[in-house]
Amino acid sequence: MARVRVVRWTWIVLAGLCALATCELQQQCPTRAEISPCSCTLKKNGLDILCEFTDQQHISSAMGVLKRKEFVIFYLKLRHNNLRKLPAFIFLGLDIRHLTIHNSSLSTVEETSLSSIGKMLTQLDVSQNSLTAVPSAAYKSLHQLLILNMNHNKISNIHSRAFLGLDTLEILTLYENKITAIEDEAFVGLEKKLKRLNLGGNGLTEVPQKALSILDTLKKLEMQENRLTDIREGDFEGLRNLDSLGLAHNKLREVPSRVFSHLTLLNSLELDGNNIETIDPEAFVGLEENLQYLRLGDNKINTIPTEALKRLHRLRHLDLRSNNISGISEDAFLGFGDSITFLNLQKNFIRALTGISFENLNSLETLNLQNNKLMHLGEDVMEPILDTLRVVDIMDNPLICQCDLQWYKNWLRGLKDKDDEMMQKKRTVCMMSLEHREYNLQHLPLEKLNCAIKDPNISTSGSSRIGYCVAVMGMWASTVRVV
Numbered sequence: 481m482a483r484v485r486v487v488r489w490t491w492i493v494l495a496g497l498c499a500l501a502t503c504e505l506q507q508q509c510p511t512r513a514e515i516s517p518c519s520c521t522l523k524k525n526g527l528d529i530l531c532e533f534t535d536q537q538h539i540s541s542a543m544g545v546l547k548r549k550e551f552v553i554f555y556l557k558l559r560h561n562n563l564r565k566l567p568a569f570i571f572l573g574l575d576i577r578h579l580t581i582h583n584s585s586l587s588t589v590e591e592t593s594l595s596s597i598g599k600m601l602t603q604l605d606v607s608q609n610s611l612t613a614v615p616s617a618a619y620k621s622l623h624q625l626l627i628l629n630m631n632h633n634k635i636s637n638i639h640s641r642a643f644l645g646l647d648t649l650e651i652l653t654l655y656e657n658k659i660t661a662i663e664d665e666a667f668v669g670l671e672k673k674l675k676r677l678n679l680g681g682n683g684l685t686e687v688p689q690k691a692l693s694i695l696d697t698l699k700k701l702e703m704q705e706n707r708l709t710d711i712r713e714g715d716f717e718g719l720r721n722l723d724s725l726g727l728a729h730n731k732l733r734e735v736p737s738r739v740f741s742h743l744t745l746l747n748s749l750e751l752d753g754n755n756i757e758t759i760d761p762e763a764f765v766g767l768e769e770n771l772q773y774l775r776l777g778d779n780k781i782n783t784i785p786t787e788a789l790k791r792l793h794r795l796r797h798l799d800l801r802s803n804n805i806s807g808i809s810e811d812a813f814l815g816f817g818d819s820i821t822f823l824n825l826q827k828n829f830i831r832a833l834t835g836i837s838f839e840n841l842n843s844l845e846t847l848n849l850q851n852n853k854l855m856h857l858g859e860d861v862m863e864p865i866l867d868t869l870r871v872v873d874i875m876d877n878p879l880i881c882q883c884d885l886q887w888y889k890n891w892l893r894g895l896k897d898k899d900d901e902m903m904q905k906k907r908t909v910c911m912m913s914l915e916h917r918e919y920n921l922q923h924l925p926l927e928k929l930n931c932a933i934k935d936p937n938i939s940t941s942g943s944s945r946i947g948y949c950v951a952v953m954g955m956w957a958s959t960v961r962v963v
Contacts, residue, residue, distance in 0.1 A: 550575075558584055571594070585609065650676065655702075700723060704730070747770055751779070795820055
């Protein structure tokens with residue numbers, strides 16, 4: 481009986497080894513001569529086939545060789561070829577998971593060219609070609625497709641039901657086409673799974689509200705680099721799960737009231753690179769509980785839009801670089817600054833800051849004031865944020881060397897690790913007017929300025945300030961007892 485078990489176990493092991501050997505044999509690359517001018521690399525999940533700088537005839541011949549064996553082609557990359565038309569059934573008999581047809585002058589995709597791989601294909605990249613329309617008939621059988629990349633083509637219109645059949649699609653990118661119109665039912669069929677849609681780099685002049693409204697699973701919408709001049713309340717209705725909205729580099733002049741009111745889960749909003757001058761006090765209604773990242777740089781804003789920002793209780797990252805801001809009022813961050821960790825004000829026209837300009841920024845870690853018009857930046861201005869600050873950029877300001885700049889050197893001395901390394905590399909200087917000479921703030925000539933040198937270990941901020949208060953209260957209490 482024991483001998484029978486041993487024999488049976490031996491057969492099982494041998495059968496397993498044979499199956500493994502067969503599997504490995506199946507996954508061996510064909511020789512270069514067999515599929516030339518294509519090449520093959522063996523990857524963990526299957527073969528990686530690359531065909532470059534060739535034509536349809538040679539590609540079809542290589543596909544014929546691959547069909548004769550049961551390969552799993554994990555990547556098939558057809559790049560820089562002369563492949564104006566994708567013929568019918570060109571992939572018949574192949575198991576392809578990721579297909580790339582890139583920069584190959586592709587303009588026609590026949591209806592049955594992809595049908596045979598529709599049950600296996602999960603990613604399709606047809607970027608940088610000459611497609612003038614979405615080849616809907618060819619796409620309708622791709623029932624397992626997760627990612628579709630159609631960037632850098634010549635599509636001008638997204639017609640109705642263009643993606644019907646792609647009900648598993650999660651990512652659709654149409655960046656850098658020539659899209660000026662999107663029909664109301666363009667995205668019908670994508671409403672079950674689509675999470676990311678990139679319409680950037682096109683010629684849209686308005687938000688295609690009706691087409692977008694059915695995409696209630698969408699997390700990220702990119703519409704940067706279009707020609708949007710206006711956005712209105714209701715434009716984003718239906719996108720109730722949107723987490724990120726990109727509207728950068730359009731032609732917007734204002735942010736009107738309640739325009740984002742339907743986007744209650746929005747975490748990131750990009751409005752940089754427009755012509756925005758006006759932000760309505762109710763512009764960010766609806767974003768109160770979730771918005772953390774707001775980019776308003778490269779616009780024409782004259783002042784920090786405090787009234788609009790007040791309602792953003794969770795705002796962490798505020799970018800206002802390259803605007804027309806000339807000053808910061810004492811209450812600029814009142815009511816919303818407590819959560820901000822990153823503030824970018826570089827390339828503005830800020831000339832002066834008061835002692836309480838940053839008083840409400842209790843969590844600030846990074847402050848960028850580079851390339852402004854600051855001549856003075858005393859410790860009274862910086863003191864409220866020195867305890868939390870890890871990065872400060874005040875380069876390219878016409879700072880005058882004064883005793884009140886001692887804070888920079890003392891603060892720098894307390895930094896550690898990567899923050900310290902990064903800050904040490906910054907060449908932050910001030911001008912000694914009598915000598916007409918620049919000095920690095922790390923080596924401020926305190927003696928020449930007749931400064932009273934402060935001990936960096938003694939501070940009126942943070943815990944030291946608390947300790948001081950406790951000591952004073954203790955003295956007061958003992959005096960009361962003596963009396």
